[in-house]
Amino acid sequence: MTIARVIVDVPSRETDRPFDYSVPDSLRDWVEVGSRVAVPFAGRTLQGIVVALPGDAEVELSRLKAVSDVLDAVPPLSEELVKLGEWMSRRWLCPLTVAFQAMLPAALKGRTEKYVSVADDAVFSDEELAEAGALLHALRKDSATQAKLSALLTKFQGSGAHLKRWLKQGRLIERQKVENRLSVKTVLTVFPRDADTLGAGKADIPARARKQREVIEWLEEHPEPIALQELAEAAGTTASTIRSLEERGLLEIRGVTEDRDPYADRDFPVSSPLPLTPAQATALEPIASAIDAKDRKVFLLHGVTGSGKTEIYLQAIQQALSLGREAIVLVPEIALTPQMVERFKSRFGARVAVLHSRLSQGERFDEWRKIREGRAQVAVGARSAVFAPFSNIGLIVIDEEHETSYKQEESPKYHARDVAIERARLSGAAVVLGSATPSLETYEAALSGRAGPDIPHYISLPERVADRPLPGVTIVDMREELKLGNRAMFSRELADALRDRLAKGEQTVLLLNRRGYATFVMCRSCGHTVQCPHCDISLTHHKGSGNMRCHYCGYAETEPKTCPACQSPHIRFFGTGTQKVEESLAHTFPGIRVIRMDVDTTSEKGSHEKWLTEFRERRADVLLGTQMVAKGLDFPYVTLVGVLAADAALRLPDFRAAERTFQLLTQVAGRAGRHELPGEVIIQTYDPEHSSVASVQGHDYAKFTEQELFIRSQLGYPPYGRLIALTFSHESVPMLLSVGQRFASGLKAKAAELGLASTELDVLGPVPSPIPRLKDRYRFQCMVKYRGELAASALVAGVLQGMGEAVKKSGVLTSVDVDPQMML
Numbered sequence: 001m002t003i004a005r006v007i008v009d010v011p012s013r014e015t016d017r018p019f020d021y022s023v024p025d026s027l028r029d030w031v032e033v034g035s036r037v038a039v040p041f042a043g044r045t046l047q048g049i050v051v052a053l054p055g056d057a058e059v060e061l062s063r064l065k066a067v068s069d070v071l072d073a074v075p076p077l078s079e080e081l082v083k084l085g086e087w088m089s090r091r092w093l094c095p096l097t098v099a100f101q102a103m104l105p106a107a108l109k110g111r112t113e114k115y116v117s118v119a120d121d122a123v124f125s126d127e128e129l130a131e132a133g134a135l136l137h138a139l140r141k142d143s144a145t146q147a148k149l150s151a152l153l154t155k156f157q158g159s160g161a162h163l164k165r166w167l168k169q170g171r172l173i174e175r176q177k178v179e180n181r182l183s184v185k186t187v188l189t190v191f192p193r194d195a196d197t198l199g200a201g202k203a204d205i206p207a208r209a210r211k212q213r214e215v216i217e218w219l220e221e222h223p224e225p226i227a228l229q230e231l232a233e234a235a236g237t238t239a240s241t242i243r244s245l246e247e248r249g250l251l252e253i254r255g256v257t258e259d260r261d262p263y264a265d266r267d268f269p270v271s272s273p274l275p276l277t278p279a280q281a282t283a284l285e286p287i288a289s290a291i292d293a294k295d296r297k298v299f300l301l302h303g304v305t306g307s308g309k310t311e312i313y314l315q316a317i318q319q320a321l322s323l324g325r326e327a328i329v330l331v332p333e334i335a336l337t338p339q340m341v342e343r344f345k346s347r348f349g350a351r352v353a354v355l356h357s358r359l360s361q362g363e364r365f366d367e368w369r370k371i372r373e374g375r376a377q378v379a380v381g382a383r384s385a386v387f388a389p390f391s392n393i394g395l396i397v398i399d400e401e402h403e404t405s406y407k408q409e410e411s412p413k414y415h416a417r418d419v420a421i422e423r424a425r426l427s428g429a430a431v432v433l434g435s436a437t438p439s440l441e442t443y444e445a446a447l448s449g450r451a452g453p454d455i456p457h458y459i460s461l462p463e464r465v466a467d468r469p470l471p472g473v474t475i476v477d478m479r480e481e482l483k484l485g486n487r488a489m490f491s492r493e494l495a496d497a498l499r500d501r502l503a504k505g506e507q508t509v510l511l512l513n514r515r516g517y518a519t520f521v522m523c524r525s526c527g528h529t530v531q532c533p534h535c536d537i538s539l540t541h542h543k544g545s546g547n548m549r550c551h552y553c554g555y556a557e558t559e560p561k562t563c564p565a566c567q568s569p570h571i572r573f574f575g576t577g578t579q580k581v582e583e584s585l586a587h588t589f590p591g592i593r594v595i596r597m598d599v600d601t602t603s604e605k606g607s608h609e610k611w612l613t614e615f616r617e618r619r620a621d622v623l624l625g626t627q628m629v630a631k632g633l634d635f636p637y638v639t640l641v642g643v644l645a646a647d648a649a650l651r652l653p654d655f656r657a658a659e660r661t662f663q664l665l666t667q668v669a670g671r672a673g674r675h676e677l678p679g680e681v682i683i684q685t686y687d688p689e690h691s692s693v694a695s696v697q698g699h700d701y702a703k704f705t706e707q708e709l710f711i712r713s714q715l716g717y718p719p720y721g722r723l724i725a726l727t728f729s730h731e732s733v734p735m736l737l738s739v740g741q742r743f744a745s746g747l748k749a750k751a752a753e754l755g756l757a758s759t760e761l762d763v764l765g766p767v768p769s770p771i772p773r774l775k776d777r778y779r780f781q782c783m784v785k786y787r788g789e790l791a792a793s794a795l796v797a798g799v800l801q802g803m804g805e806a807v808k809k810s811g812v813l814t815s816v817d818v819d820p821q822m823m824l
């Protein structure tokens with residue numbers, strides 16, 4: 001008997017273990033590790049993933065329930081991805097099914113209806129195909145049909161094993177289940193018979209069926225398959241006329257799967273590899289040899305902005321492809337601009353699949369299928385593209401590896417960098433982590449001198465290509481400006497520089513650093529701020545709608561005319577939003593053409609692309625925006641970069657605030673002077689001495705890092721120590737406190753039992769979370785600080801398990817974040 005070990009899709013700790021099922025004979029050929037199956041579970045039918053096909057079951061065979069169905073022709077997960085999921089579940093303490101769900105395209109989830117289609121390039125004769133097709137339609141009905149089909153196909157192909165392989169590659173027969181047309185797009189297509197059949201058939205058509213005859217004549221001139229609708233239009237007739245020709249056996253109408261290609265209407269100019277500069281060639285060499293040797297190595301490619309890192313990625317990918325292997329390129333969601341995609345599409349054409357959240361669900365599913373079916377060998381995408389269903393990966397590139405968007409903030413709270421390194425270990429691939437400002441974790445590891453397969457090899461590109469200089473950086477102290485009576489948003493330096501660019505017809509990028517700089521509403525008479533009634537957080541003002549909204553729960557109310565607390569009319573909107581900067585620009589520089597890019601102007605599909613094209617074509621003087629203007633842009637006429645409120649995020653209660661600020665400023669500075677025209681950067685700040693601002697001036701990553709690493713080592717923060725954040729939430733504070741304290745003392749007792757000193761493992765809290773109430777639930781947190789070598793996750797999991805019943809009864813929700821990136 002075949003036994004399938006299944007993880008059911010119920011994301012709870014109680015069901016987070018495998019359950020064994022028997023596999024009925026009719027399904028045996030379809031069940032593999034990674035298959036999606038339907039199984040009976042506690043009186044319901046649930047979906048699950050097969051994680052093993054063990055020789056023996058854990059329970060008595062007679063008590064096993066049977067798998068009720070297999071949900072895909074080709075398993076959506078591979079053995080490698082199943083292993084990766086198991087690792088993720090241990091690493092980030094999430095139920096295994098949650099890890100699996102993160103790997104599956106949304107279009108697959110919950111699909112239950114079935115259909116069967118026969119692929120176009122089948123090697124069967126027409127009659128055989130018809131018979132096989134009919135059998136396939138009946139396939140699910142009974143095992144006798146299944147057996148007959150098996151015999152039939154075996155006859156055609158010589159052997160069952162052979163057949164099965166064909167089945168899996170989806171080339172002969174694809175069996176899929178879909179709930180509706182959303183999952184795959186099929187187009188009814190007409191396949192005409194050969195010329196002789198058509199000629200003979202035409203003679204038999206009665207004279208009154210003139211239209212039918214015309215269709216045949218048209219097909220005799222155009223013998224290629226054609227969409228039914230198109231044929232009807234071309235021949236000036238209806239679909240039903242064409243269907244009657246099918247009944248006469250002169251043609252066949254079949255559904256053909258068509259890709260929804262998000263880039264179908266785009267032309268990508270073909271690009272060939274650039275001759276590398278000596279520095280680039282030296283950098284590529286060890287990466288290429290690791291790919292050659294199937295040597296699993298991790299590289300840190302530390303190259304200043306404009307040093308030509310992307311060209312190195314492209315040539316390393318080329319290397320992997322030439323060896324018949326595949327490549328994954330991760331880029332931050334925000335940098336997935338058309339410009340970035342174009343560089344990969346131009347080099348590798350149709351072999352590139354693109355995966356990101358701005359595609360429709362259907363487009364994403366089709367891109368995913370291209371990968372799984374081997375029609376694409378390069379996946380370019382955001383975080384979740386690390387799960388691209390390739391089978392022979394040679395290279396994983398993570399561009400801007402320091403970016404926070406690689407960490408998922410919902411469960412599974414994984415970091416794509418860590419997942420990539422583990423996936424590379426499973427598949428023998430090389431990993432390239434690229435950045436101008438590597439995360440301190442990666443940088444410290446690379447330079448630590450420690451040995452080990454996960455320790456990155458350090459590669460440095462300290463200069464821009466073609467001897468282009470890095471732009472000069474001026475830091476303007478806004479306190480001085482104020483003293484001199486300048487109350488405007490722009491310092492005199494920045495205003496002069498802007499005026500100069502306007503006169504010369506050159507372009508400017510303006511960054512408004514807005515993280516943690518909400519546009520909240522405050523009364524100037526009494527100091528009252530307008531808060532969300534469900535969350536302890538200020539409401540954010542949206543000028544367009546005249547609304548104030550909570551960014552956490554979506555609560556909205558109209559803006560007040562007078563202060564709700566003291567009735568004073570002097571209630572005003574604080575904080576500088578991009579809208580305000582836009583107004584100020586128009587006021588200060590009459591006639592200036594500004595493109596504003598922020599969440600409000602880019603929510604529509606394709607809007608990103610529209611704005612950037614407009615800017616590239618120099619139909620605007622200034623590109624003004626939030627973080628999204630800082631990354632990946634490469635425009636020849638940008639010679640000025642201005643930063644407003646450089647230090648806005650420095651005051652956030654997060655130990656990475658300085659690192660983030662330095663990275664953002666360096667990134668945006670790097671947008672200036674990337675081509676022939678030299679660039680200049682002006683940074684406005686109230687905190688010019690802060691090292692994260694000051695070090696940008698000399699493009700001095702090393703100096704900034706040295707100071708920052710010293711601070712981290714003093715405080716035991718990453719990379720010198722590691723953290724696990726636990727957030728407990730409930731409607732009642734005393735309940736929270738008691739659960740939080742039970743956890744903290746439980747873990748401390750465990751540490752004492754193991755003889756661990758507090759420098760090796762420490763628990764801080766429970767204390768109220770930085771956002772102490774969300775959606776009417778209070779929040780408390782505990783922070784576990786520990787030395788990296790310790791398996792602290794497992795200890796935490798053990799303590800939580802131990803308090804299981806008590807916590808469950810109390811209704812307290814616990815969320816665990818291993819290696820948290822956001823401290824809010």
Ligand SMILES: Nc1ncnc2c1ncn2[C@@H]1O[C@H](COP(=O)(O)OP(=O)(O)OP(=O)(O)O)[C@@H](O)[C@H]1O
Nearest residue numbers: 274275276277305306307308309310311465632670
């Ligand atoms: N070998 C080369 N010869 C000529 N031009 C090159 C070469 N390599 C890169 N370039 C050009 O130099 C510019 C910067 O290169 P690229 O964008 O690859 O740098 P990068 O390090 O990835 O940049 P960033 O990290 O700042 O986005 C681009 O316009 C690119 O086309």
Ligand SMILES: [Zn+2]
Nearest residue numbers: 532535550553
């Ligand atoms: Zn709220």
